[in-house]
Amino acid sequence: MPTPPLSDEELLRSLEVRNRHRTLDDAARELGITRSTLQNRLLRAAERGLDGSTPVKIPLNQKVKGISTLTDVAGNVILQWTKTTTDEKAAAVESAIRDAFERYRSPAILPAPTGYTDESLLVVYPVVDLHLGLFSWAKETGEDYDLKIAADLLRSSVSNLVGRAAPARTALILDMGDYFHTDNSKNQTARSGNPLDVDTRYGKVAQVGVELAVEVIELALQKHERVEYRKLPGNHDDETSLMLAIALAAWFRDNPRVSISTDPSRFFMKQFGLCMVAATHGDMLKMGDMAGYMAAKWPREWGETEHRYGYTGHVHHDRVKAGNGVRLESFNTLAAKDAWHAGEGYMSPRSMVSITLHRDYGEVDRLTACLPMLKRAA
Ligand SMILES: [Mn+2]
Known part of the structure; x- marks a missing residue:
């Protein structure tokens, strides 16, 4: 059974806890989850634009690999990069769809020859x-x-x-x-x-x-x-x-x-x-x-x-x-x-x-x- 996607509320809570702590480890401890689970939640939150950033449009065959953030001394975000990598599964689906359509031939009936027969x-x-x-x-x-x-x-x-x-x-x-x-x-x-x-x-x-x-x-x-x-x-x-x-x-x-x-x-x-x-x-x-x-x-x-x-x-x-x-x-x-x-x-x-x-x-x-x-x- 695949786990259902986290709700916006759950992601917002993770963001809020993260912002109150100096390190990821401390935030993860308070939430009772691992550091990588927290990282994952922060990525999902960024994808949905919950962190206040503009959601980045990710191409169909790509998935988010990580986010780099540049902040000032007060912690305000100055710049943010969304890093993506090829999503093998999505790329395979895309190429299968392309293959299927490559074989597709129009059922249109050819016009009869216009010349004399x-x-x-x-x-x-x-x-x-x-x-x-x-x-x-x-x-x-x-x-x-x-x-x-x-x-x-x-x-x-x-x-x-x-x-x-x-x-x-x-x-x-x-x-x-x-x-x-x-x-x-x-x-x-x-x-x-x-x-x-x-x-x-x-x-x-x-x-x-x-x-x-x-x-x-x-x-x-x-x-x-x-x-x-x-x-x-x-x-x-x-x-x-x-x-x-x-x-x-x-x-x-x-x-x-x-x-x-x-x-x-x-x-x-x-x-x-x-x-x-x-x-x-x-x-x-x-x-x-x-x-x-x-x-x-x-x-x-x-x-x-x-x-x-x-x-x-x-x-x-x-x-x-x-x-x-x-x-x-x-x-x-x-x-x-x-x-x-x-x-x-x-x-x-x-x-x-x-x-x-x-x-x-x-x-x-x-x-x-x-x-x-x-x-x-x-
Ligand atoms: Mn024969």
């Missing part, structure tokens, strides 16, 4: 195997990679691509899986239990991941009138994927320009005019089986379209395979390799692309943000 175009931004929370040590793997580096890379890639992309009315941000490196604090792959090289705690990665996805969507909103977002699960983030989508759906629920899919399945499909875009992470259904799957699963859209695309991630490098009525491809990633993959000798350029589809003509342009370019701009 083309409803015959769709820009797809595939976010492929970012592996947020992967730790890679340059001495071991050739490239440093951690939570901050990964977040900075995605942010700068998306901002670069959005800046250069065609002014399509609709943007599709398609997360192809393994956005997160780990799915929990066990730091192992779910299926094989292989140990994972991780940077920092799962909870922190999850928090950064949500905020980063919000930023990516807001970047796209600067150019495109509508943004659709889909998070596909990968083999590193089976469970966390859906939680991310649910968090984003809550975040943007009042924004009519954003639509977040909370579909928990491992497959994505969107028809856009004569285009059909399907996607899956690629760890379970292999690229080679995708054409048949698309025709069997979505026969109506298959029949109504002429330009069909099957996108996959997982392998961290780009491949294209056209045939059976679909252009299938996998993508490079922005992520560095972990120690195991570096040891296996995997090499591939690191980049992110945006793809523009025309509702009648299919893919009409593609832009690349590659690592050397991003590093130079940073």
